Amino acid sequence: xKFFTSVEIPVGLPKLTHYDNLLLMGSCFTVHIGMKLRxxxxxxxVNPYGVLYNPLSISTALxxxxxxxxxxxxxxxxxxxxxxxxxxxxxFSASKPEEACRRINISMxxxxxxxxxxxxxxxTGGTAWVYEDKDTxxxxxxxxxxxxxxxxxxxxxxxxIVDDYTQLLMSLWxxxxxxxxxxxxxxxxxxxxxxxxxxxxxxxxxxxxxCLEEMFPQxxxxxxxxxxILDELRDYRFYASDMTHPSEVAxxxxxxxxxxxxxxxxxxxxxxxxxQIYKSLEHKPFHPESESYKTFLEQTLLKIExxxxxxxxxxxxxxxxxxxxxxxxxxx
Numbered sequence: 001x002k003f004f005t006s007v008e009i010p011v012g013l014p015k016l017t018h019y020d021n022l023l024l025m026g027s028c029f030t031v032h033i034g035m036k037l038r039x040x041x042x043x044x045x046v047n048p049y050g051v052l053y054n055p056l057s058i059s060t061a062l063x064x065x066x067x068x069x070x071x072x073x074x075x076x077x078x079x080x081x082x083x084x085x086x087x088x089x090x091x092f093s094a095s096k097p098e099e100a101c102r103r104i105n106i107s108m109x110x111x112x113x114x115x116x117x118x119x120x121x122x123x124t125g126g127t128a129w130v131y132e133d134k135d136t137x138x139x140x141x142x143x144x145x146x147x148x149x150x151x152x153x154x155x156x157x158x159x160x161i162v163d164d165y166t167q168l169l170m171s172l173w174x175x176x177x178x179x180x181x182x183x184x185x186x187x188x189x190x191x192x193x194x195x196x197x198x199x200x201x202x203x204x205x206x207x208x209x210x211c212l213e214e215m216f217p218q219x220x221x222x223x224x225x226x227x228x229i230l231d232e233l234r235d236y237r238f239y240a241s242d243m244t245h246p247s248e249v250a251x252x253x254x255x256x257x258x259x260x261x262x263x264x265x266x267x268x269x270x271x272x273x274x275x276q277i278y279k280s281l282e283h284k285p286f287h288p289e290s291e292s293y294k295t296f297l298e299q300t301l302l303k304i305e306x307x308x309x310x311x312x313x314x315x316x317x318x319x320x321x322x323x324x325x326x327x328x329x330x331x332x
Contacts, residue, residue, distance in 0.1 A: 009257065013221050014120065014180050015264040018314060019044060021117045025058050026124030027051060027186040028301035029225065032251045033122075034257065040271045041314045047142060048111040050089020053126035055161050055205065057141035059168045061087060065111040065169055071104045073097040079144055086133060086140040093144070098230040113123040115172070118179055124225075126186040128204035129193055142264045155200065161208035162215075169216065181223045182262070187254075189244045202226065223262065225254050270314070273307055281322055294330050297323050 016022065022044040024034040025166065036045030049061045063142045064087070076083045083097040084090070085104055092107070094100040113275050130139045131151040143151065172179055185205045205228070213220045229246055236243060238250040246254070259268065280300045285293040301323040308316045 002230060004234065007224055007227045007257075009224065010222060013223065013262050015267075016262055017264045017267050018270055018311065020119035021114065022122060023046075023048075023111075023118050024121050024122045024124070025049070026059065026122075026184075027054060027126030027188060028123070029126040029184075029188055029246070029251075032086060033124075033225075033255060036105065036255050040267075041274055041311075041316075042267075045110060045114045048107045048114075050091050052089075052141045053125075053128045054128065054141075054156070055125045056130055056139045056141065056156065056164060057087065058123055058125075061111075061197070062115075062139070062172070065108060065115055066175070068112065069108065071101045071108065072328055073101065076100055077201075078220070079146060082144075084142070084144040086138070086170050088145075088146060089142055103152070114176060118176055120182060121172070122182045122184070124184045124186050125205040125209070126188060126210075127190050127193070127198075128161070128201040129197070130154060132270060149241070151302050154307050155197075156204060157209045157252055157286075158204055158211065161204070162211045165208075165212055166215070168190040169212075169219075171249050173219070174315070179220065179257060180219055182223055183210070183212070183224035184223045187226045187246050187250075190258045191244055223258060225258075228254050247262070271310060273310075274314075274316075277304055277307065277316075277319055279318060289330065294327065297327050297330075301327070 008031050018041060020043065022037065022042055024030045024037070024044060024046045026047070028051050031046055031051065037044040038046065048065075049057075051161060052058050052061060071085065073083075075087075076085055078084075078097075082093045082095060083100045084093045084102065088104055092100055092103045093102065130152050131143055132139050134150055134152055140151070169181065185202055189195075190201065193201060209220075209222055213222050229250055233250055233253065238253075239245065240247050248291070251314055257272070263271075277300065280296075280303070283296070301320065303318050304316050304323065308314065308320075
C-alpha cells in the first residue's frame with residue numbers, strides 16, 4: 001500500500017556540475033539550498049542582496065547589476081538609528097551611510113562579475129504581494145520595519161511578472177546566451193497575508209513561471225520544491241515550530257530530491273567523497289592528545305590532498321586548514 005502521493009519531477013531538467021557557476025536569488029528557502037550547494041563545493045553565489053521575497057525585487061536587483069549601479073548615500077534612508085537600502089536585506093544596514101554603501105557595493109561587484117560567467121541562475125519566488133514606496137512608486141525589497149502607511153500593498157498579476165521577466169531575460173541572454181534559468185516557488189507560508197491570500201500569491205507565481213517556461217522551453221526550467229512540501233510531505237510535522245517554515249527534515253528531503261534530479265553523476269560522486277572528509281573532520285576524539293588521533297588527522301589530510309588532486313578545480317583549503325590547526329596543537 002502507498003500512503004502518500006509522489007511529486008513527479010519534470011523531465012529534462014538540466015544537470016548541474018562542479019564546473020558550473022551558479023547564482024541563487026530569492027526567499028530564505030534559497031539560502032538553505034544555496035548553502036547546501038556551497039558546502040558541497042559548488043561555485044555558488046547566494047543572495048548578494050540578501051533575502052528577496054517578490055519577483056520584481058529580484059529582477060530589479062539583476063537589472064541594477066547589469067547597469068553597473070553604484071550605491072551612494074542618496075540611495076539610502078535613516079530609520080531607527082540605522083541607514084538602510086530599500087532594495088537590500090537588513091544585513092547590509094549600518095549606523096553610518098558610508099559603511100552601508102561599502103557593504104552593498106562589495107556585494108554588487110561580486111554579482112556583476114558573476115553575471116557574465118554564469119551557467120545557471122536559480123530564482124525562488126516567495127510571494128507575489130509587493131510593497132510600493134508611496135513617495136517613489138518603486139517596489140521595495142525590504143521595508144525595514146517602517147510603518148505600513150509608507151507603502152501601497154498590492155498583488156502582482158501574472159502578466160506583470162511575465163512581461164517584466166521577458167525583458168530581463170532578454171538582457172541577460174544578450175550578455176550570456178547560454179545561461180539557463182531554474183525557477184522554484186518557496187514552500188514557506190506567508191501567514192501574515194492570510195491563508196487565502198497566500199494561496200493566491202503562490203498560484204500567481206506558479207502561473208507566471210509556467211508561462212515563462214512555455215515561452216522559453218530550452219532555457220527555462222521549473223523545480224517543484226513547493227509541491228514536494230505541500231503535496232508529498234503534506235504534514236505539519238514537516239514544518240518548524242512556527243508552522244510557517246519547513247523543518248530541517250523537510251529541507252533535507254527537498255535537497256535530496258534536487259540532488260537526484262538536477263546534479264550530474266560526477267557531482268554526486270564528488271559529494272560522496274567530500275562527505276566522507278566532512279564526517280572525519282566532525283569526529284570528536286575521546287583522547288585528542290593521543291598518537292592515534294594524530295595518525296587519524298594525518299590520514300584525513302592525505303585524503304584531502306588526494307581529493308584535491310583528483311578535482312583540482314575545487315577549493316578544499318578550509319578542510320586542509322582545519323586538519324593543520326589540529327595537528328599543530330598536538331605538536332605543541
